[in-house]
Amino acid sequence: MAVKVISSGLSTTVQDLGRPGYYHLGIPLSGGMDRFALRVANMLVGNDEGAAVLEAVFMGPELEFTAAATVAVTGGDLPPKLNGEERAGWEAFPVKAGDRLSxxxxxxxxxxxxxxxxxxDVPLKLGSRSTYTLGALGGHEGRALKAGDELPVGKGGAGKGSVPTNLRRMPGNPAELRMLPGLYWHRITAEAGTRFFADTWKVAPEADRIGYRFRGGTALDFVPREQPFGAGSNPSNIVDACYPYGSIQVPGGTEPIVLHRDAVSGGGYMMLGCVISADMDLIGQLQPHAPARFVEVSMDQALQARHDRQAALARVRSHLGL
Amino acid sequence: MSIRFSFGGDEHIFGEVSESMSLEAFFISLSMTNAVRAAGIRGVTEICPANASFQVKFDPDAIKPGDLLKELQGMEAAAAQSDASLKTRIIEIPVYYQDPWTHETLMRFRERHQDPSKTDLEYAAEINGLGTVENFIKAHSSQPWFVSMVGFVAGLPFLYQMVERKRQLEVPKYLRPRTDTPKLTVGHGGCFSCIYSVRGAGGYQMFGVTPMPIYDPTQKVSYLQDEMCLFRPGDIVKWKPISRDEYDAALEAVDENRFEPVIRPATFSLSEFNKDMAGTNAKLMEALNGR
Structure with missing residues (x-):
């Protein structure tokens, strides 16, 4: 069984739950940006939740199946069509040999x-099938799909029904991204910190799997200091350090960048803290120009949110009888 | 040096050994990450040393953030006192300085540079008071460099110059990062040099290019079959200026997979280095050249 790529969409990549253990070499986790939706897509077709799927951004691919299988599409509302006929998202449906999904x-x-x-079923690379495009690693030949590619698929079973809207998870408008201040938060003034949370930001066009840039808020004021040796001359510079996933760096103090699954693993810009693990999925569903706010939380609140997200996934499993 | 700890969200602990760069701070961060690795703490998923700081990623479902923080704090005293010495390697990296590819790229991004009327090397030579590009290349390539961090992108080494601080070359990063940097560019920002392992965005000044692959996700390059990434923190590098002809010959050898990098075992002790930098570096050169 295989999936033939008729057209690729904007940037469609193979992703699973990622490749932990190599960040110290600069090789990031990768994996689906919205892991909630990735897990649910796998549940719907009877796969392990961490099986490899296709992640399509903004525009879908066109695919042809060489044998019968079960398919489900979750995440953003990108309406699937089977042989030209619209199908529901967040719902499993069968396909036959020769069927086309667009x-x-x-x-x-x-x-x-x-x-x-x-x-x-692309080969495992360092324990994962995820595509890390920048490093040409994993997925299908280390890159986004192209027309003419053929992807092997494992042996699967029957579909598991559908997931109603109230069990899905998507960002609000404006999106509220909860963040735990820390790291180099002390480098900005108290007023700058207050404004950072009060402002409504907008996703910039530079938003991809590496990171999401935001603009439209107030530039940060830094606490004056003599720059430490090796840091560089801009007040937003630090001696190059590790970048956590979800960390919010602000080069030059102007436009915050939230690093995501294909994060650069380190660099020389100060960070204000991190978007909490529970809200990383939401960033993956933001389009350019989407409004967003950063909401301050404590560690306890971050852990509660993490627990709530796990409970939401458990509700989906229970709904599907898994 | 007392470590400043901070949580990076609910999955990371960040430890800053020092705000400023020094090999002392590097060795404490390396000792800390070695201690965390040796402790085999349940729930720890990534252990990343950096120049003067480090980061530990963990699963808060497996270990409470506060408990992990206490464990790390308990390791601090021992790490601060550990012997700052290493059994390591010295690696020769051929560099074609002033190559046409980084030149073409830097001309494309001139408006993002501090001094659009000069090349990156001319600018670096001037602000370091070295007069000419030739003098700068000599200052850059005559003494070894220490790999104090690997990251940014896959396998990219950050290199710290093994000379007295007043002789260390310092050049600011571009005013705004470029969207393109040729693969295997030798760059410099702040006090660090680097080798861009892949083509992509970058903010460091561009000095030249090496023909020697340092990252191979296909694991076909003879010396990258076991590990995709050549560099580890603690490696020592010696730049070797080469001509266009030598560059082309090396590239041909790489294409035919018969390029043999010069990599020799070496030892490094920070206390010996601080006592006698010239003597330590001379010994490293002996280790490299077998004389």
């Missing part, structure tokens, strides 16, 4: 997850 225009969100029963 997509309508994106209605909301940013990324769709296309799961095929049996999982996309």
């Amino acid at each position: 997509f309508g225009f994106l209605k909301s969100g940013a990324r769709a997850y296309i799961a095929v029963s049996g999982g996309i």
